Amino acid sequence: MTQPRSAYTRRQKGAIVALAGGVPLLLGVAGVLLVASWLPDLPERIAIHWGGSKPDGFAGFWEIAGTVLWLNVLLGGVFSVAAASLTTASSPVRGRLLVAAGVASSAAVTVGLVGTVGIQRGGAAAPDTLQAGQCLLVGVAVGLVLGAVAFLVAPRFERVDPDVEPQTDPIELSAEERAVWTGVAAPDRRFLLLYAAIVVLLVGGTVVGAIDQPVAVVAVAAVLLVSASVLRWRVVVSRTGFTARGLFGLPVLRVPLSEVEGARVVPVEAMSQFGGWGLRFGGGRVGVILRSGEGIEVTRSRGRAIVVTVDDATTAAALLNGFVARAAA
């Protein structure tokens, strides 16, 4: 089994990472320089926080400069790390979206913050809450526009399909022979840790009382129940076709044998191909994605292909293809 090749050439990916991380950094530096250039005109205590209708928090130049820089470093870091984890199977749009999101959020924050400082130049009275809010709105608007521009100018390229695995060789079944393959799709450690963290947050929030509305408690219970139902899947290949069933018997993904076009083993990357774990949609396929690594892909005559990350996928695919071959004979 081959891992997916990188669809982004080194240079393209480098450009994406640099844009996603670099533009926020540049905006941050530019914002700080702008504020610094206003320094002679600025009051000693610059309003930075508002409560009611008046400012209730003030800061000096260095604190503001630090905040602007720090937020932009953070945003640039987040988006460049996300861009660095792009792979082949990621759609080409994803890279441009990451750049756009990085630029937009950075511009919104920077323009909003620097703007509220800007209107305090020249000994004007400290702005009231409405004016500060307007600055933030302008920031959001500028962010959206710059984000859209970034999306348009970010490097784009053709999608390179991951190496196509051939259909798995079928197991030869005699006319009378009976066979079944069963396996369990279970989460890997990364996913379990993430899930445990969410459970702790939600349950902890309920216990501590941060989540105390009855509706919210019910919602927490529902979220836990629904998410637990996709944690573990029983996968069955039998004479009737392919079935993947969730922990409580639901949800069920079923492909009758007559609709199976073929099965093969495919490399799966949970984040880049399906955007996470659980019951997912990605690249025109339905995925039961509980880890990265090998999975079985079942293509069907009606509807989307199904991908399930399960061990021993080769045997599962071979048996399913065996049933298909026997039915066709």
Place this chain on the structure above:
Amino acid sequence: MLIRIDPGSSVPLFEQFAASVRAEVLRGAVTPGERLPSARDLAASLELNMHTVLRGYQLLRDEGLIELRRGRGAVVTERARDYAALAALLPTLVAEAKRLDLSPTALAALIREAY
């Protein structure tokens, strides 16, 4: 876990079933602690009587390979791990038997003699 049953074979169905599960343990496709599908589901998939599957499971339980618990179904025991050494020996044995043109039955008979 792949289970194959040949109704045309002279080997009883429940023994074929047990042999399939055993082979999958040897192959490492089934690991200790894993819960096997219910006898009812397997019987339906394999077009077998549920009692045939249960009898196969009982055979494996008597071997100590699985535990049968009411409500929990069949769970593979730690003993499955000990089969690794045996699994490693098999290819040599089979290769040697093939070299001598021995049928599987003949090899099985030799093993039975050696016990």
